[in-house]
Amino acid sequence: xxxxxxxxxxxxxxxxxxxxxxxxxxxxxxxxxxxxxxxxxxxxxxxxxxxxxxxxxxxxxxxxxxxxxxxxxxxxxxxxxxxxxxxxxxxxxxxxxxxxxxxxxxxxxxxxxxxxxxxxxxxxxxxxxxxxxxxxxxxxxxxxxxxxxxxxxxxxxxxxxxxxxxxxxxxxxxxxxxxxxxxxxxxxxxxxxxxxxxxxxxxxxxxxxxxxxxxxxxxxxxxxxxxxxxxxxxxxxxxxxxxxxxxxxxxxxxxxxxxxxxxxxxxxxxxxxxxx
Numbered sequence: 001x002x003x004x005x006x007x008x009x010x011x012x013x014x015x016x017x018x019x020x021x022x023x024x025x026x027x028x029x030x031x032x033x034x035x036x037x038x039x040x041x042x043x044x045x046x047x048x049x050x051x052x053x054x055x056x057x058x059x060x061x062x063x064x065x066x067x068x069x070x071x072x073x074x075x076x077x078x079x080x081x082x083x084x085x086x087x088x089x090x091x092x093x094x095x096x097x098x099x100x101x102x103x104x105x106x107x108x109x110x111x112x113x114x115x116x117x118x119x120x121x122x123x124x125x126x127x128x129x130x131x132x133x134x135x136x137x138x139x140x141x142x143x144x145x146x147x148x149x150x151x152x153x154x155x156x157x158x159x160x161x162x163x164x165x166x167x168x169x170x171x172x173x174x175x176x177x178x179x180x181x182x183x184x185x186x187x188x189x190x191x192x193x194x195x196x197x198x199x200x201x202x203x204x205x206x207x208x209x210x211x212x213x214x215x216x217x218x219x220x221x222x223x224x225x226x227x228x229x230x231x232x233x234x235x236x237x238x239x240x241x242x243x244x245x246x247x248x249x250x251x252x253x254x255x256x257x258x259x260x261x262x263x264x265x266x267x268x269x270x271x272x273x274x275x276x
Contacts, residue, residue: 005197008037008044008056009183012149013231014238015057017219018076021207022200024218029200040130041181045109054186055197059107060179061114064258067271069186071194072254074275075202076183077246078238079253084167084178085112086152088160089137089144095164098123101143106130111180111257112148115166118260134158148180150223150234176253177242185276194276205244251275 007022009015021027022034037053045062047053051069063072085106092098102124105113116125125146128136133145134155144163147155155162170178183201185194208215220231242250254273261267 002033003031004033004035005055006035006037006053008039008047008053010041010044010057011038011222013219013223013235014078016222017208017215017235017239018201018205018243020211020215020218021204024214026211027200027204027207029196032196032200042107042109042129045107048184051186054189055183055201057181057183059109059111059114060182060254060257061111061261061267062109063182063184064261064267064269064271065109066184070184071187072273072275073183073185073194073198073201074245074247075198075205075243077179077243077250078181079240079242079246079250080167080170080178080180080237081240081242082167082171083152083165083237084170084180085115086147086155086165087116087144087163088134088147088155089163090160092144093161093163095120095123098144098163100124102126104128104133104136104142104145106133106146106148110148112146112166114257114261114266115170115178116146117266118264119164119166119169134160150230153230153234153237170253174253174256176249176256179246179250179254179257180238182254191276198276202244205239208239 023036044056045058048058048066099122105125105127108127130148137145167178185197216232219235223231258270262270
């Protein structure tokens with residue numbers, strides 16, 4: 001009898017690319033039927049709190065709150081390598097100018113918002129849906145916005161100026177990749193099945209890279225307002241060698257993120273990082 005495994009991931013080009021091998025049926029796992037659940041990352045974070053899905057993408061920030069239910073997969077992580085979430089504005093040019101002002105941020109459990117809280121002071125923030133940020137900053141409702149997803153590479157076209165790229169800051173300070181998103185597997189599945197699922201995702205990412213002529217167009221179905229060239233660039237920014245296996249540097253970066261957050265009282269405790 002086939003075992004049904006529910007897998008949650010966001011409807012974004014990078015996630016779609018990672019899961020192309022599995023969703024297309026080109027990569028199969030013996031005895032397992034994968035059910036794909038496409039939902040925005042904030043919803044997936046909330047579902048992980050309830051332990052609803054066996055495998056799910058979540059924000060690295062959110063994992064600190066669900067480490068009792070899930071293990072981290074070594075594969076499937078989204079890490080910025082000198083780039084990451086960006087604070088932009090049309091009227092301001094520095095963090096000092098933003099003191100006392102209000103920045104639109106993309107959700108309480110997102111890693112971007114965690115980074116904002118770690119590295120800024122005396123700046124107000126309000127969480128709103130990530131895909132409304134540029135529009136509501138342009139309207140004057142907010143003084144600046146913290147952009148994730150495709151907004152990181154399209155903001156200049158819409159007249160915004162960069163105030164801070166957290167990926168650039170992180171690399172300058174620590175010389176490490178910036179962990180943003182993770183794929184996790186529920187602990188009650190047991191270690192053997194967790195390893196099998198992690199290996200299956202790794203095979204799916206590899207399949208995408210070796211069949212880009214099919215995987216890239218599939219992924220770009222989920223691009224919001226970006227052309228093929230920008231879409232491919234975005235996919236390859238966040239589906240890299242570190243996505244296939246985060247390795248020692250990825251694990252160090254994740255531990256550092258949680259240490260900084262714990263020191264500032266932004267997460268309840270340092271989560272254990274058992275990986276599969």
